[in-house]
Amino acid sequence: MGRRRTVTSVQIAREAGVAQSTVSRVLNGGSVSEETRRRVLDVVAKYDFQPSQAARSLVGTRSGLIGVVIRDLTNPFYPVMVKAVERVLHQQGLRLSLVTDVMTPEEGLALLRREGVDGVVFTSAVQDDPLAHRMLKHDIPVVLCHRTLEDFPADQVEADNATAGRLAADHLLSLGHRHVGMVCGSAGASTAQQRGAAFRDRLRAHGDVTLTEVDGDYDYATAYGAVRTLLSGDRRPTALFCHNDIMAYAALNAAAAAGVRVPDELSVVGCDDVPLSAWERIDLTTVRQPLERIAQVGVELLVQRLDEPDLPPRREVLPVEFVERSTTAPASRI
Amino acid sequence: MGRRRTVTSVQIAREAGVAQSTVSRVLNGGSVSEETRRRVLDVVAKYDFQPSQAARSLVGTRSGLIGVVIRDLTNPFYPVMVKAVERVLHQQGLRLSLVTDVMTPEEGLALLRREGVDGVVFTSAVQDDPLAHRMLKHDIPVVLCHRTLEDFPADQVEADNATAGRLAADHLLSLGHRHVGMVCGSAGASTAQQRGAAFRDRLRAHGDVTLTEVDGDYDYATAYGAVRTLLSGDRRPTALFCHNDIMAYAALNAAAAAGVRVPDELSVVGCDDVPLSAWERIDLTTVRQPLERIAQVGVELLVQRLDEPDLPPRREVLPVEFVERSTTAPASRI
């Protein structure tokens, strides 16, 4: 109880025999004589003085805090994303304020505003995203990473999801699959829309292919259930395109539970290429998304915007890459 | 550029026709007449006013921020831990400030001090942990979750790791394994020490068993390499106890890469029981650690200590549970 005794710049100043404003100038790179600087820094070092971030952001124009909005941290996709974002932020001297699904969007918005974040990185925006629109309304810079929104006046970075869907379709078609299933991501997610549309178009253009779509909501349990149902039906597909890796893992596991052999009886293609996918026990054929790059470009766009708020909104689309592993095989094997 | 125009309590006060201190009282539950309260809350609602956290923590005695120190977020163990901690903190109205391996311990310490965290949750302390000791020296309350330290005057919560090691040993012994390998966690980690010692003791007590130990450093890549080497040697063990699940996955994958069949040629036991372990493609025999409980008890201990800093340090040990799945089998099968 009572406040912890912390050294302040006033005490540093007193001990160094200078004004408090001089300490501030030394720490923030103002013009100070070499001797004064040395004297102050000695005292700073002696106490390992750290200026209060609260005081700084109260008086300054920046808090140095960036909100990072994700969904479920236990979905293997997000740790990779958060880590990449965190790394870039840290290089820029910025701190991260995490908003996840342990709170409601309203609570998240309130927290981010109270904390006075300089900007927000969204990684899982959905159409009509309540949080994203309201941040913008509050005049807080926003960048959409990974998932994007139509007619949303903010910077956006995404993978070339249309190509991802097309590559997946071409691969399965070339293996001779003619009865195909698609495990879709959340309806409001741009990634699901783009990947799904491109995949669908490609099959349609090819002709002579049956496509069955089920909803996996980008969620392991949902996808697991959907695939089990799909596999127990009488018109079982010979191949599955899943809109992300986590749902592909669900498909792999559901197939195992149903006694359906992969890839002999069922081919599975994912999307993202999370590190797990390269494990021998998984070894998932998938489309790699440049996650590190997306995070890096996203944070860079945001940081630029902090300096120039009136820049027109920019959109970056980053290339994907097909990664063939062992969960796909020719349809003829059956 | 220029500060964003944010509504402040002064403006709320002006519009409600009261003093600024009255707004503060309404928001913090001071004594205010029903009518005044209503008038203020109307204006607060109109602007969706959020009091500045920076100002609050500058003047108040608490920042409401709790540091959470982990290592690598992409190790599947930590997202589960962080999520559990975050959930409990959020229930308590506290915010989390994440420190990971994207920064050095020194940088982490500096950040946590600048931010004025009320306390810190450590999830991966090691003996002589530089950060943990220095936090305490700076008089900041600390709780050690999951991993603990000898002679460290702070609250600590951990699983019953000795029992975990014993259960793993008993299981493998009862299956008839007499040439056993152990993939150890980081030398400085209490979990590795306790699990390792109990496992070792049990084998020694049984007698007639060869134990080969390798270092996996609680790291996927390190464990993978160590197991590959172990499996290519001439005295290949028939069973492996890995000090955590992530290293067990590495063992499973290394075995697959080496063409060693699990469980027929090699039994593998992990420790932790992360959600991944239940996947059909993994289906790992392991010892479950009550992660949610550890997080919850840890945060509770910390929150109590914020109110009563002079409480003697407490230590909680939570029970583990053996989970038999399909990565273990009798040694006689070979």
Place this chain on the structure above:
DNA sequence: CTGAAAGCGCTTACAG
């Protein structure tokens, strides 16, 4: 119950 005032620890013009 309510208001005026002090003060938290800084940054940033403003003088000198």
Place this chain on the structure above:
DNA sequence: CTGAAAGCGCTTACAG
């Protein structure tokens, strides 16, 4: 180059 002073947006005694 350096110091004195204002002020960021709150909470918390202190009067009334």
